[in-house]
Amino acid sequence: DIQMTQSPSSLSASIGDRVTITCRASQGISNYLAWFQQKPGKAPKSLIFDASSLQSGVPSKFSGNGSGTDFTLTISSLQPEDFATYYCQQYNGYPITFGQGTRLEIK
Amino acid sequence: EVHLVESGGDLVQPGRSLRLSCKTSGFIFGDYAMSWFRQAPGKGLEWVGLIRSKGYGGASEIAASVKGRFSISRDDSKSIAYLQMNSLKSEDTAVYYCARDILTGYYRVDFWGQGTLVTVSS
Numbered sequence: 001d002i003q004m005t006q007s008p009s010s011l012s013a014s015i016g017d018r019v020t021i022t023c024r025a026s027q028g029i030s031n032y033l034a035w036f037q038q039k040p041g042k043a044p045k046s047l048i049f050d051a052s053s054l055q056s057g058v059p060s061k062f063s064g065n066g067s068g069t070d071f072t073l074t075i076s077s078l079q080p081e082d083f084a085t086y087y088c089q090q091y092n093g094y095p096i097t098f099g100q101g102t103r104l105e106i107k
Numbered sequence: 108e109v110h111l112v113e114s115g116g117d118l119v120q121p122g123r124s125l126r127l128s129c130k131t132s133g134f135i136f137g138d139y140a141m142s143w144f145r146q147a148p149g150k151g152l153e154w155v156g157l158i159r160s161k162g163y164g165g166a167s168e169i170a171a172s173v174k175g176r177f178s179i180s181r182d183d184s185k186s187i188a189y190l191q192m193n194s195l196k197s198e199d200t201a202v203y204y205c206a207r208d209i210l211t212g213y214y215r216v217d218f219w220g221q222g223t224l225v226t227v228s229s
Contacts, residue, residue: 096154
């Protein structure tokens with residue numbers, strides 16, 4: 001199975017900050033990497049697919065980068081609604097696997 | 108507008124069975140693969156399985172952790188995907204989400220349902 005490792009596990013930031021979350025795959029997955037946002041008690045929401053393509057309706061403050069084994073999610077100009085848990089997911093093969101999540105909290 | 112609504116979650120005893128439904132609307136259900144995921148209380152997301160559209164053979168993929176106990180099916184005439192869960196264990200306690208998959212090279216999720224809670228306990 002492909003292991004996905006996110007860092008950091010948690011992150012404190014202030015309104016207006018720019019933050020970056022990293023995701024590393026245990027083997028190359030080309031660009032078959034997605035990012036999801038999840039708020040407490042809610043379903044995940046798709047943000048980015050194919051490592052850097054923005055899901056329809058997602059604001060451009062979210063951006064993804066990377067290929068192979070190393071990927072990043074950057075969120076610029078943090079607003080209150082951005083504080084949530086973020087997951088990366090590889091869909092290069094089965095089983096589909098997720099990172100453990102990064103909890104983004106208000107400082 | 109795409110909608111996915113899960114139902115069927117309940118409190119069940121270990122060893123019993125449960126079938127979850129994912130009722131969809133807003134798109135041509137038969138053209139899409141559908142996936143199931145779960146999230147145990149306070150834990151991360153886990154993939155459960157996927158069923159392809161009939162146009163791509165209709166076969167399913169199931170996670171090793173539930174293989175032999177869980178199965179996925181679909182009824183294109185009703186636009187519903189199902190997750191049949193047999194021989195339930197306490198570790199199957201989770202919120203179960205269905206999701207729509209879009210095929211662009213590999214299957215990827217674009218829309219999620221709101222989830223349904225399954226509690227396995229005596």
